Amino acid sequence: MIGFSRVPLLAAGVFASYPGDHSILHPAGPQASNIEWLYWVIFWIVFVVYVVVVLGFMRAGARTYTSADEMLPIMKDEAGDRRASWAVGSAITITVLTLFAVLVMSEITGKKVEGETSKNPVTIQVIGHQWWWEVIYPDPQADQTVTTANEIHVPVGKRVVILTNSADVIHSFWAPSINGKRDLLPGYSSAFWLQIDQPGVYHGQCAEFCGLQHAHMGFSIVAEREDAFSQWKAQQLKPAQDPTELVTVHGRDVFLSHACVMCHTIRGTDAGSRLGPDLTHIGSRQMIAAETLPNTPGALAGWIVDPQRIKPGNRMSPNPLQPDDLQALITYLQTLK
């Protein structure tokens, strides 16, 4: 009763409060658009079915309702049974045909979504970690391979193939406006496609429960024009800039002389561990800690000093640095554009 009958009204209200595009109903590319189309088709089918069946039960009840307090005697109604056989038989036939239609539409949509491929795509390898995303743009030439984390850049209007893998447990890669989700299974690698038609930043999040910080395992997809994308990629290929100022030199030394190097890479320095995200161009990213905090000096400081308060259980240990060391480190990291 409260159910689907109020959906259009409720839906209108709810959608109005969602100016954001983080929704399967706000597709930004062909894959999500196809699925959105399928959603509405099936939605209206089941909506009609719901209304018809509920009205049927209400009519049946209203038709034969009696308010008698005592239980009435049992009746026999063979004529009614015969009429009901026809009605039930027809209803079943309609049900089977409807389900078949749903099956066919679902198959066609599935083929369409999986068919949005290309011989010359942008290839991106996404590796799930507890609780961040390693993003690699592989290239036959090793020095042309870009490695970054949590922020995926793609050119607008081009087919992108995502190769999935996981370093530890099962994660699931999901950006609702772009495409359905795909599990990242350890021991399996698979590929799926996406394409974004409008420039913008799209949010995504891990959708398979992966432990303590499953809730803080976001990523973003930055869709930009071809030239901006190439520029970004060229920048990412460069090793980290050598610090020039006194404070940034000190910052780098802090990085290299503390626990940071145990897990992180900054290409162009001695830091080369791959347990944590690659920080070579950390300064160019919008967010840190898998979309948990904005990339501001304050947030960065809070994160470095006590990551366990912000994201309890994550793999980064606290770093109680001296204030001037911390200041220098943050200044240095911010220069790594």
Place this chain on the structure above:
Amino acid sequence: MAISEPVVVSQSGAADRLARTWAQPRGFWGWFQNVHHTAIGVRFMVTSFIFFLLGGVLAAMMRWQLVRPEHNAIGPDLYNQLFTVHGSTMIFLFAVPMMFQGFGVYVVPHMCGTRNIAFPRLNAFSYYIYVVGALLLWVGLFLKTGADAGWFAYVPLSGPEFTPGKRSDFWAQMITFTEVSALGVAICITTTILRYRAPGMTLNRMPILLWEKLVTSIMVIFAMPSVMVVSSMLLMDRTINTQFFNPSVGGDVLLYQHLFWFFGHPEVYIIFLPATAIVSTVVAVFARRHIFGYVPIVTSVVATGFLGFSVWVHHMFATGLPQMSASFFTAASLMIVIPTAVQFYCWMATIWHGRLQLKLPMLWIFGFFFVFLIGGLSGVMLASVPLDWQVHDTFFVVAHFHYVLIGGALFPMFGGMYFWIPKITGRMMNDRLGKIHFWLFFVGFNLTFFTMHFLGLHGMPRRVYTYTPEMRWGALNLLATIGVVFMTAGILVFIANFFQSKATGRFAGPNPWGAGSLEWATPSPPPHYNFLELPTVNGREALWEAEPNQPIVGGVREDIPEVLVTNTLDSEPEYRDELPGPSIWPFLTAIAVSIAFIWSIFSPWGIAYGAIPVVITLIGWLWPRGHSPSPRVPEPALEARWIR
């Protein structure tokens, strides 16, 4: 209807004699020796209802944590334990023990017209083993070793590397306990239905509820081993370093999912079929006519039993399966809608061509129609592979399965409780309070779970302990949490109603609803011998179709606990069988088995050493009774004496 009151004045001593023969021991130790199905059935129901309340408390805590963005009430560690224990409790400790074991054990022997369930000691054993399993999970939670890898505990997250400690072991062993229990009861129920039916209750005349219990029991027998295998493999990975699920040495994480869901989806129907059984029963009674479409409904139930085993992969569409195999499971998942649709149409036709008396049980069934249908239809959406890619593992799915499980099982369960509690306690429930309960629960339920559809569509994954304000999920989450208040109030009203009715409720009499099946032919509450005179059956609704001079079964001894065994197809009397009486051994065996199971969490030797007490208690259990009062008389030496 007259069956319970014999026309021929039976020897006035018969009732006394039967009462003595079937008496169950009293007192503290007597409690552990009781093997009568009514006692065990009520225990299953009460215990699982307590776990339902506890699981509900966990749900309320989760809703409190999610009430607003970045709420800091409960940390991720506790939150993960909450949803894991909530899900495991509701499925393994509440839904199955209530819908399958509790209702089944209580009502099946009555409906068959016999005096106890087959293998009564195995039945009692199953109860104790279930209680220990349930306590194991909950003691774990209170000792901060609550399982925290989700109710399906996917590897490798639940494996030794990512969940050190004993958390997943407690969970895996809880599975073993509860599934041993379900298997034991399934065997008892199957045997009772196939062999203990009253003469005349041929397969073609079996009440739909018995058909569904039969199908459900057979599903349990095929589905539960799969989950016990997988939980034991997980346990072995964790305790004795097997590598079934370790991908770095060639173990397979998908194997776990296949084995789990091969059980997991039939499980849904193990919960849902007993619920539809209640619906079919209640609808016929309150439409005051025979159910329309007995044959299609029974066929649908059997078809569901088969199809339920061919849809499990729809839980795994997002793993990147080949399109071809995914399509097969989409088709199967859509196909399983058909039998349920058949039942829906038959119920509608029954009401359409009957006379609807909207008493309390029927009100809940109407609630079921409106609510379950939403879950069923969102299930049609989820069967589609591309749509599932989007909404899988989001709050849309959370909404879907709560509509299916609460709508499809809890609403009929409350309907069934208002229907059968008068039989169990002998007193009617209060009508007004029952209606208040219904409306509070109905409104609260829809408020909480309908909003979750929108959260899922707008990108909220399930099992997140918090979310940021930027996601704009706050308002809907607040609404969902408010719904919990209504649901809680409804449940409290129900509990109050129950205790009030138990103390001061109107006496129910044997058959307050004018219902047709045999459990209404005995007094409420039924005596331990169930029927003073064993009934015979003339049609699908035994009491509605009873002749004025309906014969009763004679020749079954009253001085020893004896039942009549009939053949499977036509329920012709075959022979008399003496059932075992009260015994402490099932309880002791359950304790011994529990020790072995729990020990094995801590050391693999637990199974080896733990087997010794198990063997000892089993010897005690199976020790031949020195005297056999009457050697079992093989058929056809017993010809059922048709009195009258």
